[in-house]
Amino acid sequence: QKEVEQNSGPLSVPEGAIASLNCTYSDRGSQSFFWYRQYSGKSPELIMFIYSNGDKEDGRFTAQLNKASQYVSLLIRDSQPSDSATYLCAVTYNFNKFYFGSGTKLNVKP
């Protein structure tokens, strides 16, 4: 079992719709959770982090964390073609070691 699981996709949504990306993790001791975006051929870049149960909003992005279910998600509202990328979920216990999922590829169709 992988530490972090993500559906590889691709997830296709029309422009303006809400994209929902999901991630589950196996280590109950995980403390902090991150969403990265990676465009094809580029390096990952941080979108959001969350470490408390509930929702955290930042512009069009909302991260949701449920530690009891070991589940973290990312919602992208008003999806744009420029949001088309691979979204990586990462978790850590102590910031010494990070586990990344294999990523979900998102396609936003104009």
Added chain:
Amino acid sequence: GAGVSQSPRYKVTKRGQDVALRCDPISGHVSLYWYRQALGQGPEFLTYFNYEAQQDKSGLPNDRFSAERPEGSISTLTIQRTEQRDSAMYRCASSLGARGSSYNEQFFGPGTRLTVL
């Protein structure tokens, strides 16, 4: 430069040769991470430095892999006796790692594409 830099960007080597991959983190960043990323996969943790101290090397696949950061800035990942299975993108990331901070944003470098023939 403002970002993390890595060199070389591309490295082609023959099986059995040693390679050294360099990472120059953002100035002032205390924490430095090495990852390996296969095509279509997420980054796989290799090792972590806090200043010059290698705090976690549990992700290094075997003893052919080693890393150092002697002065707490530039880091080198060395792969000895390379094998074809070592072919991948090797990425370095750095973060402020300020003591007491509740999170540390990792800034990734452009990576070194290693191809072992």
